[in-house]
Amino acid sequence: MSDVEIWLLAVGLAMDCFAVSIASGIILKRVRWRPMLTMAFFFGLFQGVMPLIGWWGSTWFSHIFEQVDHWIAFGILLFLGGRMVKESLCKDDEEHHEFDPTYLPVILTLAVATSIDALAVGVSFACLGIRHLSEISYPVLVIGWVSFVISWIGLSLGIRFGQGFARRLKAELWGGIILILIGVKILWEHLCN
Secondary structure (H helix, E strand, O other): OOHHHHHHHHHHHHHHHHHHHHHHHHHHOOOOHHHHHHHHHHHHHHHHHHHHHHHHHHHHHHHHHHHHHHHHHHHHHHHHHHHHHHHHHOOOOOOOOOOOOOOHHHHHHHHHHHHHHHHHHHHHHHHOOOOOHHHHHHHHHHHHHHHHHHHHHHHHHHHHHHHHHHHHOOHHHHHHHHHHHHHHHHHHHHHHO
16 A cells, blocks of 8 residues: 555545534634544544554454444444434523533544444455554554544634534534434445445
8 A cells, every 4th residue: 555545545534533523613612722632632543543453353353343333333423413413402401411522431432433434444454465563553653643633623623614604503403413424424335335
């Protein structure tokens, strides 16, 4: 695999993180360094580690996981997105518990859900004949770094430009719709291939 192919693969894998980061930035409304760094870090970490796990486990579990990975990602994103949409439509302020992209369990769940495709990429690395950890370390580092940077950019764009959009459409509703669409996209890609 060439350097250009690795970088393009990394950008492609990071697009789900980018979309979720924009929605989270809209919800954050202002620069908050700790949650932004936490989200970008975990998105980059999971995007980088999942191919490694997929590569390592490809000899053991690939035939099982490939059959359900898209359903797992779809289910997680549908649940989170549906919850966000429901909360955005809730009229009673006492019942309304805002989706919080600064809450670590939410960040970790989103990081796992958006990195399931990266797990499959790790399996494909094994199929390409990558046999040693030294061969996979560069692609894994590139994928993690690109996902971190793109997530940071998405958060920043959501904060900077999302408020005009958020005034017309509730930020939680928008974020929920994005998560559901990403889940549908993952499911569609796997079922059509």
